[in-house]
Amino acid sequence: MQPVRLDSLSTLNYRNLAPCTLRFPAGVTGVYGENGAGKTNLLEAAFLALTGLTDVTRLEQLVQQGEKEAYVRADLESAGALSIQEVGLGRGRRQLKVDGVRVRAGDLPRGSAVWIRPEDSELVFGAPAGRRAYLDSLLSRVSARYAQQLARYERTVSQRNAALRGGESWATQVWDDALVRLGPEIMLFRRRALTRLSELAAEANAGLGSRKVLTLELTESTTPETFAADLASRQAEELARGSTVTGPHRDDLLLTLGGFAATEYASRGEGRTIALALRRAELELLAERFGERPVLLVDDFSAELDPGRRAFLLDLAASVPQAIVTGTERAPGAAQTLRAHAGRFTPEGDAWELPDAEVPDELERRPEVLAERDA
Ligand SMILES: Nc1ncnc2c1ncn2[C@@H]1O[C@H](COP(=O)(O)OP(=O)(O)OP(=O)(O)O)[C@@H](O)[C@H]1O
Ligand SMILES: [Mg+2]
Known part of the structure; x- marks a missing residue:
């Protein structure tokens, strides 16, 4: 290579x-x-x-x-x-x-390029948004299509949120249609990519001498099949909160170590090891996708x-x-x-x-x- x-x-x-x-x-x-x-x-x-x-x-x-x-x-x-x-x-x-x-x-x-930083432990211990950002930025690099659909989806969510905050329940229908068109593609892409990413991260974690098995899974707030119905059923709650409460922008990347959720149970050191494994997996995934070893x-x-x-x-x-x-x-x-x-x-x-x-x-x-x- x-x-x-x-x-x-x-x-x-x-x-x-x-x-x-x-x-x-x-x-x-x-x-x-x-x-x-x-x-x-x-x-x-x-x-x-x-x-x-x-x-x-x-x-x-x-x-x-x-x-x-x-x-x-x-x-x-x-x-x-x-x-x-x-x-x-x-x-x-x-x-x-x-x-x-x-x-x-x-x-x-x-x-x-792949960049490894001390703050990467936040991927493990921080809020779901950080793990989502890791996944989204990696997948956006792997697929231009993913990057494009995700940007459209995120724009739609903020427009829809603005409508919800304005109490305009009638106005959300047009945004709902866009979300239901874009969301499932994002969810399915994430699911597919995660299969390989999870294997690579598990290998890297083992290579770091960890005897506990690392897995990566998505915690999804909805599914491609039920997204439209889930949106419809939660409209009252959404109007009250002024935000879109279901969809791939609310998903989390669940990291488990030895069967336990790493965010809650991993030690500081185990967390740093997991973060390193995630970066190593990123390096390998990019190399596989582009056929080149990154800097x-x-x-x-x-x-x-x-x-x-x-x-x-x-x-x-x-x-x-x-x-x-x-x-x-x-x-x-x-x-x-x-x-x-x-x-x-x-x-x-x-x-x-x-x-x-x-x-x-x-x-x-x-x-x-x-x-x-x-x-
Ligand atoms: N826009 C800016 N203009 C001028 N200086 C800046 C700007 N942004 C950051 N700095 C300064 O750059 C300096 C170097 O920051 P940097 O994080 O690269 O240091 P470092 O060598 O990595 O240090 P450490 O060993 O503590 O991590 C800091 O003192 C910071 O205040
Ligand atoms: Mg520094």
């Missing part, structure tokens, strides 16, 4: 990062430095440039304080071809280009105190064609090590670097992806 290869990453006005172009060899790049140096920001920028995805709610957060817009660019090799992906950000807008041509977010290669981004391996899981993270990074691993200490066995300090990254030992503080030529001018927006 071919890998996705991130050759270099450039950023301008991205959070606390100094303008830079960093090159990445195959294998593991370790990035170490003190708290607040910009390690997480670097991975976030790499993930954005590789996939077009970010989970911040306001894009302005990504723009350096005092600036109006930010820019990230990945030079990469995918499906045997070189390409340049650029993302410009500002004023609540994001603009993407591949090889100089404007594209929509869904048009970027969606399997290019693996591991944030803060040194936050992992359990030696078994720490070794798993480092082994996982070493087993994929390319990984970037951050921490407050050096990742052992890295092909390249960058020292992070105050938004700058200085290579140690090797000659991959641009001299510290030198702004690459192409960033000195305002990148085209930003300039064009004002035209």
